Amino acid sequence: MTDSAEHNSLHAEERYRLFFEGNPHPTWVYDLNTLAILDVNPAAVRTYGYSREEFLSLTIKDVRPADDIPAMLESVAKASSDDEASGLWKHRKKDGALIDVEITSHPLLYGGKRARLVVATDVTKRRKAEKELRLMEDRFRLMISAVKEYAILMLDPEGCVISWNAGAERIKGYREEEIVGQHFSIFYPAEDVEAGKPEYELKVTSLEGRFEDEGWRVRKDGSRFWANVVVTALRDANGELRGFGKVTRDMTERKRNEERIRTQNVQLEAANKELEAFSYSVSHDLRAPLRSIDGFSQAVLEDCSEKLNDLERDHLQRIRAATQRMGILIDDLLNLSRVARAEIRKEQTNLSALARSIAAELRSAQPGRTVDFQIEDEIKARGDPHLLKVVLENLLGNAWKFTSKHASANIAFGKATINGTDVYFVRDDGAGFDPAYASKLFGAFQRLHGMAEFPGTGVGLATVQRIIHRHGGKIWAEAAVEKGATFYFTL
């Protein structure tokens, strides 16, 4: 009997030895009184870096960082009464490096001494991974909670709110505590709830994965706002529906702006139409009386010529002159208004060709004049050809007009590059103007010369400036009295 009992206990001892030695986790036994390490397994040797002999000369204090020792001693004192104890501690390896270990220990009688068996699991890596995961979670939570522009919330598969953020509170008005657990149909206007819209949205989302909608939503205080909503089905790795993510944006401001723009556009169009009608009317009706004034003045001049003296004749001439001038003014004004309203159709335009044809027209109208045109070849630009023709007609026409008092004239049209930009210019060597008044040059009806010197209404350059500005360009001029003028423009 004793034999088999002994035999059993021998087997047991062997098994125990095997377990102790083979345990992949560091395991040791320490003396409860002296804290000396009585036995240690190969895993501990491997993990802590001490040899077996070194280990057996240590106490359990030696595997702790110095600061932990008081706490450790406390837990040892407590442990002596407990059966099994466990905890998370920091241990120090031979090389001084610290590791996180999960300790399980229980009492043991070892060679007659009261001891404890300790199994230490190195959880350093696991702890590190957990820490990183928590860091990431915190980051996401921070991002979602901090976003105030968008309501980001999570619904459970039935549609009840399970998470909330600052944006949701701002947009919908509910605080987190009051809304979590409520069904999200609370955000919908009554008519939508009746029509079953919320459930429909969830159904579509779970079928298609996502659902986007724009519509009215209701705030906590009952007020409505125009929302842009995206609902996403959240599925886990197995494809199970875990809930829904909902991102809502308050579009009321934008919708209001769109409405305002639409109204303004309608008003603008109406105004434009009125302007067109006005111009049309001006075209017809303002000229008719002028014709009468001019015509009948001329009739009197012709029919009563013997009865009139020179002064009286002069009066009638002035009437005619004024009337004709008004006719030109009306034409110029109409042009200006037309230019301001016209649609710009941009295409590649050959400015040189335009300039040449205008020069030819000017020459044929007054063949007696000696004018030399220097027009650079092949100058092309992108713009509305009709409007650009008006520009060149005005600029070249002006050059022609203001050189009329000179026996011969030089008019040039070309392109220069100033600071990397293409600049077009019309230059003449005629009367020029005083640069002191340059600011008045492009004002409507502003003239820098008297009517007696050079005819004109003062609208031409205003029209040109309008056109250049509508093309996004700039126009300016340089001149000196009697030394000619150069007009520069960009497109």
Add this chain to the structure above:
Amino acid sequence: MSQNVILLVEDNPDDEALTLRALTKNNIKNEVIVARDGVEALDYLFASGPYQGRDASLLPQVVLLDLKLPKLDGLEVLRRVRANKRTKLLPVVILTSSNEEQDRITGYDLGANSYVRKPVDFTQFIDAVRQLGLYWLILNEGPPARRSW
């Protein structure tokens, strides 16, 4: 068959007087019929209304047509003139204040033969009428008279 009559469609009495004066100054002695609105113009051409009894086969040599007229405007008159077999080929010169592009486009589109703008300067107007007279009454060969309609 044209009878060398000029049909002047003009509502403005001043313009009417000045046009007649210009014709006289240019020695154009053709008879001028004046219609003061679109309805009168069509009544004359189709021999209806106050012109019932007129021989409708006798058409003017040229029509000087203003655009802004009371009742029926000039473009509508033109449209109806061109729509009627009898008057389809009648030479029509639009003589108007307007230089609006749209008027010109529609005028030519509806089949006007010519578009002349009335200048404010009367001297220029006299010259324009002279050229019109020279061209439409003398140089231009009008459409032949229809045998049957």
